[in-house]
Amino acid sequence: MRAYRISVNLKLGLIVFAVLIAVASLAYTNRLVRQLGEREQSIMQLWGKAYEQLSKAAQPQELNPYLPELRALEALLRRWQAGEGAGLPSPETIERYRRAVLWAQSMPQTSELSFITDAILVPNTFDIPAIVVDAETGRPVNWRNVPGVPDTLSIRSAEDSLRLMHRLEARLDAMAAAFEPIPIRIDYGDQRLEQRLYFDESNLVKQLRVFPYVQLLFVGLFILVGYLGFSYVRRSEQSSLWVGMAKEAAxxxxxxxxxxxxxxxxxxxxxxxxxxRQAALDEVERDVERLRRVANRFSDIGSLPKLERMAVAPVVAHTADYIRRRLPQQGKRVRLEVDVPPDLQAPLNPELFEWVVENLLKNALDAIETDEGRIEVQGWGENGKVHLEVRDTGKGIDRRQWKNVFRPGYSTKKRGWGLGLSLAKRIVEDYHGGTLTLAASRPGQGTTFHIELPAGR
Structure with missing residues (x-):
């Protein structure tokens, strides 16, 4: 049941993670797109004003703001040349003044014009599609960054010009639907020329709009791969569990x-x-009792067993006696010592808990590869918990393999199938509400497993 809950929780966690990533990405990207859109609108308004100021600055009265004063000086020079007035300068001085006035009349104030042209209009650093349209005719008169349309005005033939205009007019509809055009008003004396600046989002903004969905696609693929991998591992573990259960039963x-x-x-x-004959019948009775206990173990694995508060020492001692009878068959001189207080009690299913202790003792016995060794079982109570440790002087486990000890199918024995510790952990944690951990292990120095159970009342 716990493995199933973990599986369901992991799947739900992956889904929630994907949803949170998608929502956060969409929210952040929408905020960024909105800010960039406002920035681009401000840029295009600046571009329209610059275009308007450039046309205005190109008019004669704007090129040189001192034309009235220069005309007054020109009139004064004409009177001097006609000999009118007192204290006239020499002819050479009058000629020099005349040339200075002519030169001043031809010089415009170019600083503002140069800034508008060089800093705003010419560089084209914003990559924003824009089309300037004559308000009366509706024909494009200038454009920039329009996909499929060159910025240059040089057209080789009438067909090219017609095709270009069709493309620009097709783009105008999309631009008009996207943003309100910016009006441009240019005064030429008593006449006013009106134009409209149409524009659209830059490629950067368009790509940012698509980015969350691309990101969501990759997150979905990542979750799908993770889910498939997790399902494969789970099926593999289940397969190993069933095979191991069959072998363990046999x-x-x-x-x-x-x-x-x-x-x-x-x-x-x-x-x-x-x-x-009586001794043989007694042995037959013990074997029949053993078969009954094995059947009860496998029957309790698939259901929620009933726990009874009882002494831990007799359960451990009964299993230890069974292991001691097997020691001569192993050809080893192994001492099995049990030190569990008789008053130590916990809620147990005796047949399942015997299976846990039996698996731990069998693993400890198999880990002792020398002719002599020692296995210790020690129990104590502390802070409302029952603690039980199984120590051996076997070959130990490498630190890098600790995480695999309780995995179904993992075994360091040549003829093992890697189910004993996995079953023991499940019995302790799922059925008794405790924990089974690998407390310590070093190669060549032995291993210690620790069981912690609630003491109950």
Whole structure:
């Protein structure tokens, strides 16, 4: 159940993560696009005013603001040349004044004109499509950055000119729908020329509008790949779990069945003494009890077992006795010591918890590769918790492999199938509400597993 909840929570977490990324990206991009749009509108208004000022500055009265004064000086020079007035300058001086006036009349005030041309209109640094249209005729008179239309005004043929105008007029409809045109008013004496500046979003803004959806696509692909990978790993673990369960069931049932078959052969012997027959029947009874316990274990794995508050020591001692009977068959001189206080109690399912202790002791026994070794089981109570540690003097586990110890299918034994620790962890955590952790392990120095259970009341 916990694995299923983790799977569902992970999937929901991925979906929520994707939604949050999409919402945050859309909100930020919309804000950025709005700011850039306002900036581009301000730029185009500046561009329109610059265009208007350039046309205004090109008129004669604007090119040289001192023309009236120069005309007055010119009239004075004409009187001097006619000999009118007192204290006339020499003819050479009058000629020099005349040339100075003519030169001043031809010099415009170019600083403002140069700034508008060089800093605003000519560089074209904003990459904003724009078309200037005559208000009366509706014909484009100037354009810039229009896709598919060159900025140059040089047209080779009438066909090129007609095709270019069609493209510009087609773009005008889209620009008019996007933004309100900016009016440009130019006065030539008593006449007024009106034009309109149409514009559209730059390529940068258009790309930014698409960016959140591209980002969402990549996030979706990432989640899809992660989901498929997670599903594959989960299916692989489930497959390993089922295979391991089948092998574990065969192993658990195989030992008492083999023993029963042997005792049946003993009971069939003719002339068997009554004492030996009774001993054989006692062994058969123990094997039958073992089979019942194994059946109950697998039955409780698929359901929520009932927990009863009981002493921990007898459960551990019963399993330790079973392991001790196997020690001579292993050909090892291993000491198995149990130190669990008799008053230490916790809510347990005895058959499942025996399976946990049995798996830990079997792993400890298999980890001892030398002829001699020691396994210790120690228990104590602390802060409303029951603690149980299983220590061995075996080969230990490399620190890089700690994270894989409880994974189904992981095993360092040549003939193991990597299910014992995974089942033990599930029984302790899912059925008893406790924890099973690898407390310590070093290669060549042994391993310590730690069980923590609620003491209950």
């Amino acid at each position: 192993h658990q049932l195989g030992t008492p069945i083999s023993s029963l078959m042997g005792w049946l052969e003993v009971l069939r012997l003719p002339g068997l003494p009554p004492a030996e």
